[in-house]
Amino acid sequence: MPAEITMPLRYRIFNMLLLGVAWAILVYLVLPQFIILPLSFSNQSYLSFPPSGWSTEWYVRIAENPAWSQAAWNSLAIGIPTAFLSMVFGTLAALAVARGGLGRAGLTAAFIVAPMMLPHVILAIGLYPMMLWLGLLNSHAAAIVGHTVIGIPLVFITVNAALSRYNLALELAAMTLGANPWQTFWKVTFPMIRTGVVIGGILAFATSFDELMLALFLTGAGTRTLPRLIWEQMNDYLTPTIAAAATLIFAFTLLLLIIVSILQARSGRVESHG
Amino acid sequence: MQSHGATVTRSPQEITPAGEEIRAWNASRLYRWLLVAPIAFIGLFFLWPIMSVIHRSFVDPVPGLGNYERVLFAGPYLKSLWITLQTAAIVTVLCLVIAYPVAYVMARARGNLFALMTAMVVTSLWTSVVIRSYAWMVVFQRRGVLNQALVATGITEHPVNFLPGTLAVNVGMVHIMLPFMILPLLANMRSIDRSLVLAAGVMGASPWAAFRRVFLPLSIPGISAGSALVFMMSLGFFITPSLLGGPRHMMAAVMIEQQANRLLDWGLAAALSSVLLLLTVSIYLLYLRVVRHAEGGFAHAR
Structure with missing residues (x-):
């Protein structure tokens, strides 16, 4: 930037200070991970x-205690169906809002995104009596339903973004050329929004994997998830076992994050080619 | 080629444009039907439970406004709501002050440097909230990192009891909310045309004046989006205040969980929830108004 060359010294010093502050804050952001990792190997x-x-x-x-493997299994048994249901409902909603020519598209979108914005504790105490009445309390299904409600907005947002990036005329062209709606969706629409759907699904899974409040109300001793088990252990006693579990969970989430970034990079490349 | 085809089909009898319209209309009607399943699911498992909570706040254990009377006049409930608002406000302001310079620097960064900075923010966002709160417990506990440093440097003679405490809650919550402030700010700042700032400089504005008069006003949409998001999420926050806050810094969500899960006072929990819901929705509506108000000016400036 040519303007920077002519900048007075005090502004250049200010700029360097700004850079230092920004890096310090970024380090503060990732600091907890670097405290937990060594702690998990403490003697x-x-x-x-x-x-x-x-x-x-x-x-x-952790390996010896069946409670941890049980909780890990519960987290997967709740997270994977949650991701799947969120992908189905979130994609349907995004297609309808983006392509349906709704008169009140903004209001509908606000309604679908609302579960993400409102305090989860309200949803938890609302779902608890309902699940009790349905006889689903303490089952995987109760947590799956609760987590899907907060997972749908994530898929809705990512698919909406994917839909807004390509041209509606492609679908109309397919229909004009004789494709029925089913063929149009699977052969034209879906391939273009696939990455958005998958990223949204991974986000929904990660949210379910980390969710505590609904798990506290809706799961029981046999169906408790990893966050709930950590939570219970934390309130009782503080040992490095939690740090070890946290490190394993962090490694797993990092893996998911890497998958998401690869998917995003690939979809970016496809777009620049197309 | 395209225009030729269009003229051929269109000029004689106007059939194709009308036909296309019917097809387009059919397609969008088909798309509208897709909304049925997700709306039914969200209505049944989100709207209905929330409505039942509001209903319950008026009828459990006896019909009337008894629960709200207790929220307002008895016990620590009103104070807890006040602490919630206060904490949400403090956290939002701190996040904004801390996130702004980070987003500003990130928005200028390019290539690998930008990728590294984004990775740091996103990694933090993806780390479990329970785990991050746990890490802050390790830092703030009596024999923790902070106390060791304080005693070693001679700032304090004896370890300080940070837990449970307001300082620990604020530091922990700011840390967890920071990515939610940085990312909207960053998205907004990257869309700001830097040549406007350069133009201000060329026309004689000092860098500070150019920032204050040109860049800062253009970043207001990012500021309002990030602040609304952080404020709303802070209002319903549970994990960090519950672990680090203790009974004297009890935020609304912690209080609600305690009333429902441990004390089984569902009527009071429902009333507190309804008030919390009202607060959150008000903030959201306020934000929508601000955005709608600012949008005209922003679109113009772009």
């Missing part, structure tokens, strides 16, 4: 930081 039973010695004892304890 002491209380949380001293930095640890005085190293061991893998806490990981062994």
Whole structure:
């Protein structure tokens, strides 16, 4: 930038300060992960930081305790159906709002996104008596329903973004050329929004995987998820076992994040070609 | 080629344009039907439960306004709502002040540097909230990192009890909310045409004046979107205040969970929830008004 060359010294100093502050804040953002990782390899039973010695004892304890594997299984058994249902409902809603020519598209979109914005505790105490009445309380299904409600907006937003990036005329062309609506969707529309659908689904899964409030109200001792188990352990005693579990969960989420970035990069490339 | 085809079909009998219209209309009607399933699901498992909570606040245990009377006049409930609003406001302002310079620097960054900075923000966003709150417990506890540093440097003689406490709640919540402020700001700032700022400089404005008179007003949509998001999410926040806040810094969501799950006072929990809902919806409507008001000017400036 030519303007920067002529900038007075005090502005250049200010700029460097600004850069320093920004980096400091970014480091603050990722700091907790760097506290938990060494802590999980500590050889002491209380949380001293930095640890005085190293061991893998806490990981062994997780492997030996069936509660952790049970909770991990519950989290998957709730998260995967949640992602699937969110993808179906979120995509349907996004197609209808983007292509339906609704008179009140803005209001409809606000209604679909609302579960993401409102405090989850309200949804939790509303769903609890309902699930009790349906006889679903403490089942996977109860948590799946609750998590799908907050997962739909995520898919809705990502699919909406994907839909707004391509031309409506392509669908009309397919229909004019004799494709029925079903063929049009699977052969024209879906391939173009596929990445948006999958990214939304992964976001919904990640949200379910990390959700605590609905899990506290809707799951029971046999169906509790990982966040709930960590929560219960945290209120009782603080040992590095939680740090070890947190590190494993963090590694897993990081893997999901990498998948999402690869998908995003690939969809960007396809677009620039098309 | 395209225009030739259009003239051939269109000129003689006007059939095709009308036909196309019918097709387009049919397609959009078909699309409208897709809305039935998601609306039914959200209506049944979101709208209905929330309506039943509001209903319950007026009838459980006896019909009337008893629950709201208790919220207003008895016990720590009103204070808890006040603490919730206060905390949400403090967290929003702190997030804005901290996120603005970060987003500003990120919006100028290019290539690998930008990718690295974005990765740091997104990684933080993706780390479990429970885990991040746990990390702050490790930092703030009596034998924690912060106390060790304070005693070692001689700032305090004895470890300070940060937990449970307001400072720990605010630091933890700002940390968790920060990505939700940075990302809207960043999206907005990257869309701001920097040549406008350069133009101001060329015409004699100092960098500070160019920032204040040109860049800052253009970044208002990002500021309002990020602030609304952080404020609304902070209002319903549970994990961090519950772990780090304790009984003296009890935010509404913690209070509601306690009333319903442990004390089984569902009527009071429903009334508190309804008030919290009202607060959140008001903030959302206020934000929509601000956006609608600012949109004309913003679109013009772009």
